[in-house]
């Protein structure tokens with residue numbers, strides 16, 4: 384990281400972001416040069432303002448069923464479910480529809496809003512597995528108010544269409560990491576395979592949830608690269624996972640991210656993708672530690688709740704208590720079985736405790752003053768360019784090696800370019816192994 388922070392016009396960035404226009408590539412690359420001694424306060428205030436402008440206080444919540452675990456023929460170097468690694472991940476074949484539906488009902492009763500069926504493997508194509516999924520989706524839609532989602536590997540349009548007709552509303556499929564780093568992480572299928580799956584779901588009109596895992600040795604530039612890829616793909620939601628390295632995998636022992644790094648990644652994605660849902664998933668507790676409550680002020684508007692695929696998550700009620708303490712609305716009330724996920728706010732996402740004391744503490748008028756600086760965010764001093772604090776009054780409103788949620792979704796010791804992971808604190812613009820996009824004006828229309 385350079386010690387010379389670039390000039391970023393936060394007022395201009397906020398104004399454009401409110402219109403749905405994210406950072407240019409040049410701005411994003413300038414942003415990631417900001418260090419903890421620079422203007423992270425301005426960064427987080429801008430990200431928070433954009434979250435409030437586009438999402439209000441609504442928080443998306445999702446839970447998962449690990450419906451088939453382990454023995455996966457694929458080699459994704461972060462994943463404890465790969466058959467290539469000797470890990471303690473559970474191994475079992477496809478659960479019955481009865482078991483999956485019972486898990487969905489338990490998640491619904493616990494207050495989760497969206498439920499995803501996750502199955503290990505390159506792709507789910509066997510008739511018996513598709514039939515289990517179809518029965519489960521139909522019953523979950525009929526018997527709960529949950530939004531339905533699945534993460535099933537490298538799916539083709541025909542199978543996805545069949546599942547969509549049965550009640551599958553959303554598809555999750557991670558790119559995992561930047562194109563320029565993907566081969567270091569996933570050795571048995573290509574980045575284009577991931578992209579084709581995302582495109583197939585988009586073609587069907589599904590709500591598509593696609594993101595990746597951070598802290599696998601990628602550079603800050605590659606974090607920007609993936610954000611721009613996701614913007615090009617026009618995904619609806621971006622799951623943000625932080626590596627929680629699993630014993631037995633090639634990434635075991637890799638700990639690259641500080642809590643502030645995690646918050647900065649979230650803020651980067653909010654500013655590049657201002658209108659999209661940003662859902663913090665696996666590795667939240669292990670990486671953010673005591674800073675979890677700050678992830679919303681960094682721009683996230685959703686959480687994976689409950690357990691991850693192969694590692695336990697936070698206590699559900701503790702997470703809801705955290706949300707409520709911030710006056711945030713986790714949309715815990717039942718939703719209509721006919722309500723499809725939508726990137727835009729709707730009545731289903733209106734605050735449910737608008738008059739509670741905790742709501743008032745956070746749910747200030749959307750044109751109101753900005754929150755104070757994030758503790759320890761290094762903010763305030765050495766500010767360059769207009770501060771978003773002055774702009775805000777015009778604003779409107781797979782834990783487990785991140786195998787959670789990111790079932791599709793790594794050893795840097797095997798990095799093909801021959802370079803090791805960037806030393807801690809130098810993971811940004813040094814390195815030189817990453818592809819740099821030529822354009823510096825890839826603004827979202």
Ligand code: SF4
Pocket residue numbers: 455456457458459462463464465466502503504505536789790791792
């Ligand atoms: S991430 Fe998915 S495809 Fe890759 S090894 Fe794990 S279960 Fe298999």
